[in-house]
Amino acid sequence: MARQTLSREEVLDAAAALVRAHGPDGLTMRGLAAALGTAVTSIYWHVGNRESLLDALAERTVADLGAIRPRGADPVERIGSVAHALRRALRERPHLVAMVHERGLTERMFLPAQRALVREAHAAGLRGERAAELVRAVTFQVVxxxxxxxxRERAPVQSPAEEELWGAETDGADPLLARALAAPPESERLFASSVRALVEGLLAGPRTPSSGDITDIGDTGGGAVGRGPYSQ
Structure with missing residues (x-):
């Protein structure tokens, strides 16, 4: 027996669950109606045809990513919290994110997180190009x-595997390094340390060129010092 009452949000929730489980190709109107215990005509009444449904799912995914809020006691923690929240959001809904990308909404999807990063950059005293660099660097790092x-998760079994490749390097100059690289990566810890190092470096400001910097090719004496990453 078909359900007597059904809301648009229930339809979108069920559709999102199907996309998460099977990808966009696994979302059919008949399958969705069966999952909801209703008639296909009821689905059409609430969300229109399949393309309209996919558009609605993409819009809702964009809205969900707008719920990111910075947390922490200092700029490094707060900016890092945005990076962690964005990573979680992307990992929780890979098929939905891919669908958003296919519909040309990728920039809109990242805009709320980037706006949060802009506010944190301003609060930390960054302006202009330096603030933009932080926003883009953090976004690129996460994505x-x-x-x-x-x-890595979807890759076929590797032969030789990392532990085999690096296990043969234990007689080198840095056996502890080889042993560490032979072990499975600690993904959460690696992400946290890389984001923290990135943010701390960007907040530290332009570095002062040192005598160890590479000089311009062709300079034969008293020439210009090689340009650092923040040089204008």
């Missing part, structure tokens, strides 16, 4: 890390 995690 790149999530993509690498997903690729």
């Amino acid at each position: 790149g890390y999530v993509l690498l995690e997903r690729n």
Whole structure:
């Protein structure tokens, strides 16, 4: 027997669950109706056709990512908390994020998190290009890390595996390094340390060129010092 009452949010919740489990291709109107215990005509009445449903799911995913709120007692912690929250949000809904990307809404999806980063950059005293650099660097770090995690999780079994590759290097100059690289990576810890190092470096401000910097090619004496990453 078909359900007598059904809300648009219930339809979107069930559709999102199907996409999470099976990807966008696994979302059919008949399958969704069966999951909800209702008629296909009821689904159409609430959300329109399948393309309209996918659009609604993409819009809701964008809205969900807007709920990120910074936490922490200092700028490094607060900016880092945005990075951690964005990573969690992306990892929790990979198929929905892919669907958002396919619909050309990627920039809109990241905008709320980037606005939060802008506010934190301003609060930390960064302005202009330095603030923009922090926003983009943190965003790229999160997205790149999530993509690498997903690729590692879905990769075929490697032969030789990391432990075999690095296990043969124990007689080198740094056996502790080889042993550490042979062990499975601690993903959470690695992400936390890399984000913290990135944010601390960006908040520290332009570095002063040192005598160890590379000089311009062709300089034959008294020439310019090689340009650092913050040089104008």
